[in-house]
Amino acid sequence: xxxxxxxxxxxxxxxxxxxxxxxxxxxxxxxxxxxxxxxxxxxxxxxxxxxxxxxxxxxxxxxxxxxxxxxxxxxxxxxxxxxxxxxxxxxxxxxxxxxxxxxxxxxxxxxxxxxxxxxxxxxxxxxxxxxxxxxxxxxxxxxxxxxxxxxxxxxxxxxxxxxxxxxxxxxxxxxxxxxxxxxxxxxxxxxxxxxxxxxxxxxxxxxxxxxxxxxxxxxxxxxxxxxxxxxxxxxxxxxxxxxxxxxxxxxxxxxxxxxxxxxxxxxxxxxxxxxxxxxxxxxxxxxxxxxxxxxxxxxxxxxxxxxxxxxxxxxxxxxxxxxxxxxxxxxxxxxxxxxxxxxxxxxxxxxxxxxxxxxxxxxxxxxxxxxxxxxxxxxxxxxxxxxx
Numbered sequence: 001x002x003x004x005x006x007x008x009x010x011x012x013x014x015x016x017x018x019x020x021x022x023x024x025x026x027x028x029x030x031x032x033x034x035x036x037x038x039x040x041x042x043x044x045x046x047x048x049x050x051x052x053x054x055x056x057x058x059x060x061x062x063x064x065x066x067x068x069x070x071x072x073x074x075x076x077x078x079x080x081x082x083x084x085x086x087x088x089x090x091x092x093x094x095x096x097x098x099x100x101x102x103x104x105x106x107x108x109x110x111x112x113x114x115x116x117x118x119x120x121x122x123x124x125x126x127x128x129x130x131x132x133x134x135x136x137x138x139x140x141x142x143x144x145x146x147x148x149x150x151x152x153x154x155x156x157x158x159x160x161x162x163x164x165x166x167x168x169x170x171x172x173x174x175x176x177x178x179x180x181x182x183x184x185x186x187x188x189x190x191x192x193x194x195x196x197x198x199x200x201x202x203x204x205x206x207x208x209x210x211x212x213x214x215x216x217x218x219x220x221x222x223x224x225x226x227x228x229x230x231x232x233x234x235x236x237x238x239x240x241x242x243x244x245x246x247x248x249x250x251x252x253x254x255x256x257x258x259x260x261x262x263x264x265x266x267x268x269x270x271x272x273x274x275x276x277x278x279x280x281x282x283x284x285x286x287x288x289x290x291x292x293x294x295x296x297x298x299x300x301x302x303x304x305x306x307x308x309x310x311x312x313x314x315x316x317x318x319x320x321x322x323x324x325x326x327x328x329x330x331x332x333x334x335x336x337x338x339x340x341x342x343x344x345x346x347x348x349x350x351x352x353x354x355x356x357x358x359x360x361x362x363x364x365x366x367x368x369x370x371x372x373x374x375x376x377x378x379x380x381x382x383x384x385x386x387x388x
Contacts, residue, residue, distance in 0.1 A: 081290045081299050083252055083270055087312030090250040091193035093240055093269075094218075096208055097137065097200050098256035102175050103166075103208065104136060104277030110165045111135060118158065120147065132278045137257025139199040139230035167207055174211055177276055179295030183254075184217060186304060190313045195240040199224040199231050199259070219244060232259040234267035241267070252289075261286035272300065 083089075097103045112125040120126075135143055140163070144155025187194055196218045198205050205223060209215055222240045224230025241248055253264040256274040264271035265287050273280075273288035280291055292300045307313050 081303050082306060083289070083303050084306055084310055084312060086250050086252060086270065087307060087310055088250060089190075089192060089252075089307060089313045091195070091244055091246045092187050093195050093197050093237060093251060093253045093264075095137075095253075095255045095257070095260045096196050096198040096205055098177075098277045099254050099260075099274055100177060100180060100196070100212055100214070101208055102177055102276060103170065104131075104256075106166055106169050106173055107131075107135070107162075110162050110169065114158070114162050114165065115147075118147075129279075132282060136278055137199060137231065137259040139224045140201060141225075141230070163201055163204055167204065170207070170211070174208065176212055177274065177294050179297075180212075183295045183300075184214070188217070192313065193244045193246055194218055195220045195222055195244055197222045197236045197240050197253075199236075201225070231257075232262035232266070234263050237264055237267035237269065255288070256283075258282060258286045261288045 094100055097107070108128065108131050111131060115121065116123040116125055134146060140156065140159040144152055144159050146155075147158060148155035194217065196205065196209060196214075198221070200208070200223075202223055202225070205221060209218065209221065220240065220243050222236045222243070224236050227233075227235035227239055229235045237253065241251065248268045252270045252272060253260075254274065255261045255264055255271050256276050257278060261271045261273055261283060270289040271286075273283045273286075273291045274295075275283065275291055275293055283291060290299065
């Protein structure tokens with residue numbers, strides 16, 4: 001049986017090492033509230049009592065991101081941590097926002113910046129609880145209807161403006177969920193089919209997947225807008241099963257939102273929930289198989305190792321990247337360089353993947369120029385860990 005994840009906070013410095021150059025000069029003013037102990041705002045007050053006597057205090061995007069990343073939420077889960085019933089495993093399906101990347105703090109910041117400008121909630125910025133319940137994981141059509149029940153077109157226009165702001169901020173702030181590339185390698189090594197299934201708008205989905213270097217990892221990307229019903233309906237996941245020609249009895253899902261977990265459960269598949277941006281008790285109401293903090297969670301790897309031990313997956317040696325030399329890439333788009341950097345950082349045991357990502361940013365600026373195998377061979381990969 002899974003042990004509950006204890007609530008804990010880690011004191012940390014707000015001297016962010018990845019403060020983006022493109023962050024707006026204006027900071028986010030948040031009103032005096034009574035935040036719960038599990039909120040980022042409550043945490044900020046707990047480590048700086050002087051804030052308790054102020055009517056307003058300023059929090060920049062890096063600080064919000066840090067607060068999200070340092071919180072671990074308590075869980076009352078008691079589900080059995082096992083996926084042995086799926087053997088032999090055929091496929092793994094991933095949500096995008098909050099599941100592949102830590103994007104919720106950026107979405108939250110964008111909403112906090114833009115909602116007061118339209119007079120929402122009397123101009124008072126929303127808190128994380130409101131964001132999690134009403135916006136996280138939901139399709140923009142649903143958000144537009146919620147914000148402007150009598151003017152849907154205006155709601156859609158607001159959502160477009162918010163997504164534009166998200167992409168501008170995410171260009172520098174977007175980071176993979178901890179342990180993501182370890183799971184990616186596990187999936188690739190076993191030759192499993194995979195798909196990204198998301199409610200995100202197409203520009204956002206393509207941007208995040210490309211930025212993470214996963215463009216050619218996924219066999220297909222399913223958008224909620226391409227289905228009759230977006231999440232929490234099961235349509236998108238059922239479409240993924242159809243396109244990949246796989247069985248729901250041999251597939252599981254990674255999700256981080258209530259709507260996403262509900263969609264996966266309704267499609268008849270086990271769902272592993274990530275507490276990367278939403279409270280665990282809220283996620284448990286959607287009935288995931290079990291919850292994990294991130295992809296480094298020992299619970300997850302115990303489950304995957306169990307699948308390996310019972311022969312639930314067959315390791316495909318042909319899928320492994322070589323440790324020596326370059327993979328046989330020809331005419332690869334420049335954004336794929338990022339993916340190979342990340343892969344080699346794993347194979348070579350590089351502890352700071354950010355150094356590899358920074359190197360890739362230099363080459364992404366050449367987009368849309370295509371790079372050939374010769375171009376890749378011109379990079380001195382041995383200096384990845386020392387170039388910065």
